[in-house]
Amino acid sequence: MSDDVITGASEVLMHFDLKLEDGSAADSTRVNNKPAKLVMGDGSLTDNFERCLLGLKEGDKKSFTLAPEDAFGMPNPDNIYHLERSRFELEEGVQEGMIIGFSQPDGSELPGIIRSVAGDSVTVDFNHPLAGQTVIFDVEILAVRNSPTVH
Structure with missing residues (x-):
């Protein structure tokens, strides 16, 4: 000790x-x-x-x-993005609440939480959970x- x-x-x-x-x-x-x-x-x-x-x-x-x-x-509204559904190539589809890693230019991964899916638009929140x-x-x-x- x-x-x-x-x-x-x-x-x-x-x-x-x-x-x-x-x-x-x-x-x-x-x-x-x-x-x-x-x-x-x-x-x-x-x-x-x-x-x-x-x-x-x-x-x-x-x-x-x-x-x-x-x-x-605090959550930053600038960390919320609206992306085209076509950018997601997931067999199970994109669902609210999923956490997905997005590759960054420097090779690191940034996790994003799917907040909503409406038509062809997916809202992704990159704020810390x-x-x-x-x-x-x-x-x-x-x-x-x-x-x-x-x-």
């Missing part, structure tokens, strides 16, 4: 549960019992989520409630590793 507390440069092994205000689960590392490993500042968590972890140490359990603007932001939601971030710190400081 270490006395290391989480700093801006720590490597952290933790379990987390992300819930919505109504208690419904949005994400959890406990489902597959695979703790999340992250290096603070590597971009895998937003600054606001990282700030919640600062000062915690191994064995700590804590719950944080984050407003939409501190969690995944939790945009606009207040989230509860429950964490259990399993291990903290701080690199030795070089003098």
